[in-house]
Amino acid sequence: MWDIVYLFHRLHHTIPASHHLRLVALMTQAIGDITSTQFCCSGRFLSFLPGEKSPYQALALAVVQVSRAPSELTGTVQVKLGKALRLMMYRYLAPQDWITVVGQGKFDLRSGQMQWKAREIVKISPQLAPQRLAENALAEREHCLQNSTQPKQDVTRVLICQESGCRQRGSLAVSQAVEAALAKTGRSQQITVQATGCMKRCKAGPNMVMLPARASYQRITPEQASSLIASDEV
Numbered sequence: 001m002w003d004i005v006y007l008f009h010r011l012h013h014t015i016p017a018s019h020h021l022r023l024v025a026l027m028t029q030a031i032g033d034i035t036s037t038q039f040c041c042s043g044r045f046l047s048f049l050p051g052e053k054s055p056y057q058a059l060a061l062a063v064v065q066v067s068r069a070p071s072e073l074t075g076t077v078q079v080k081l082g083k084a085l086r087l088m089m090y091r092y093l094a095p096q097d098w099i100t101v102v103g104q105g106k107f108d109l110r111s112g113q114m115q116w117k118a119r120e121i122v123k124i125s126p127q128l129a130p131q132r133l134a135e136n137a138l139a140e141r142e143h144c145l146q147n148s149t150q151p152k153q154d155v156t157r158v159l160i161c162q163e164s165g166c167r168q169r170g171s172l173a174v175s176q177a178v179e180a181a182l183a184k185t186g187r188s189q190q191i192t193v194q195a196t197g198c199m200k201r202c203k204a205g206p207n208m209v210m211l212p213a214r215a216s217y218q219r220i221t222p223e224q225a226s227s228l229i230a231s232d233e234v
Contacts, residue, residue: 037105039116040067042124045097048090049078056090057081059118061101073116079103080117084197088162089121091172092195098124121195125179125188155190157211158229162195165202170222174206177222181229191229 043063051057058080066073079101081089093099103118160166160175175193182188199207204218208225217224 038068038103039073039105040100040102041065041073042067042098042100045093045095045099046076047095048093054083054086056086059089059093061099073105073114077116080115082117082119085118085121087164088195088197091167092162092175093121093123098126100124122192123179123195125183125193127183127186127188155192156213158191158193159196159199159209159211160193161197161199161205161207163198163202165198166205166207169205169219171206173222174208174220174225177226178208178229181226185230187229 041061041063042065043061046060046062048056049058049060058078060076061079062076063074100122101118102120102122103116105114105116107113108115158178160171160178162171162175175195178193182191182193196209199209201207201218206220208217208220209215210217217228
């Protein structure tokens, strides 16, 4: 980073003053590129934190396990939430839930601190945390490093829409039923539950999709979801 600052200092005295603002913008972008990093960690959700735009603008996370991140990601950290995640998570997460968070960390030049922003949040079954988190570190790391939308072949993902339309039709109860069925059948290591945004089928909610099979279920009830997990179809 200091090489960029030195170069800026040299150029500042050699180019016309009319180009100084453009030079500052380029330097800021360059510093931002080298001070940002991807992260993936697991821990316990403590609470939502208010901000100027929303009472759920960020969350407090007690970090227990880090799969990918710089050394600054330790202890209790504040993780910012985008608008879509705020709408999904404010009724999906409860204090003391165990979650895995994937996102981006960026160094703030003004405060001198790393700022974390979530891109994806997945709830962890209580049976996997905290005792069995270490056993699944490798699997979590592989999941976090995936940049494509295709999941691992040996892990089934249950996507449940948590937008307002589906929530009003009972998607939260469906999610809870799936997690309870996973815990009861001992399949939490093979199947993960993930809240998603709108699937564009609001009137047919609750909506649930199984990956990688891409099986889609509409107007699914908690009882149907629980029976599906307990069967051999998943």
